[in-house]
Amino acid sequence: MSKSQRAQTSVEGLLLVGIIVLSAISVSIVYLKSSGDISVLVELKDFAGYASSYITNGVVVNKSELAPLNEIITSYTGYYGVRFSFIGLKVTKENSSEIVIYLGFSHNLNNLTAEENSRIATLLGEFLKNSLKNLRITSLRGDGIYIGEKRIVMNITVNNGWSVIR
Numbered sequence: 151m152s153k154s155q156r157a158q159t160s161v162e163g164l165l166l167v168g169i170i171v172l173s174a175i176s177v178s179i180v181y182l183k184s185s186g187d188i189s190v191l192v193e194l195k196d197f198a199g200y201a202s203s204y205i206t207n208g209v210v211v212n213k214s215e216l217a218p219l220n221e222i223i224t225s226y227t228g229y230y231g232v233r234f235s236f237i238g239l240k241v242t243k244e245n246s247s248e249i250v251i252y253l254g255f256s257h258n259l260n261n262l263t264a265e266e267n268s269r270i271a272t273l274l275g276e277f278l279k280n281s282l283k284n285l286r287i288t289s290l291r292g293d294g295i296y297i298g299e300k301r302i303v304m305n306i307t308v309n310n311g312w313s314v315i316r
Contacts, residue, residue: 267311275315
């Protein structure tokens with residue numbers, strides 16, 4: 151094989167490696183963009199489960215990030231252990247500007263009104279929003295939490311009460 155043929159083979163090999171690397175990068179970018187949305191949903195599920203467990207235990211810990219949950223315990227559960235459950239979450243709407251996520255909670259405090267349950271939903275939303283803004287894949291702009299260019303909107307229900315957190 152002559153030097154010119156080896157050089158041509160080397161150039162062709164480099165060209166093929168370049169095409170493979172560029173293809174891998176372009177596929178990775180698409181994957182990372184969609185996995186950011188999924189990562190936020192997984193984290194949100196974990197935060198909601200933690201909030202439910204914390205309220206169920208009824209023990210107040212004096213940390214600023216737990217203040218909304220502490221208010222639920224002091225104002226509504228009376229430091230007693232209650233059955234407070236995270237039912238689940240679901241993406242109800244997604245477009246280029248926002249992602250709307252439904253989160254459902256329930257409890258066995260039958261004496262609470264719809265307004266009190268709405269207040270609990272608002273406090274849960276404050277805790278979840280504060281938790282989300284500390285993630286590396288989200289950003290705080292104004293008063294909203296964003297994944298890339300999509301604003302996160304949470305519709306939170308607690309028994310017969312609800313709240314929308316933007």
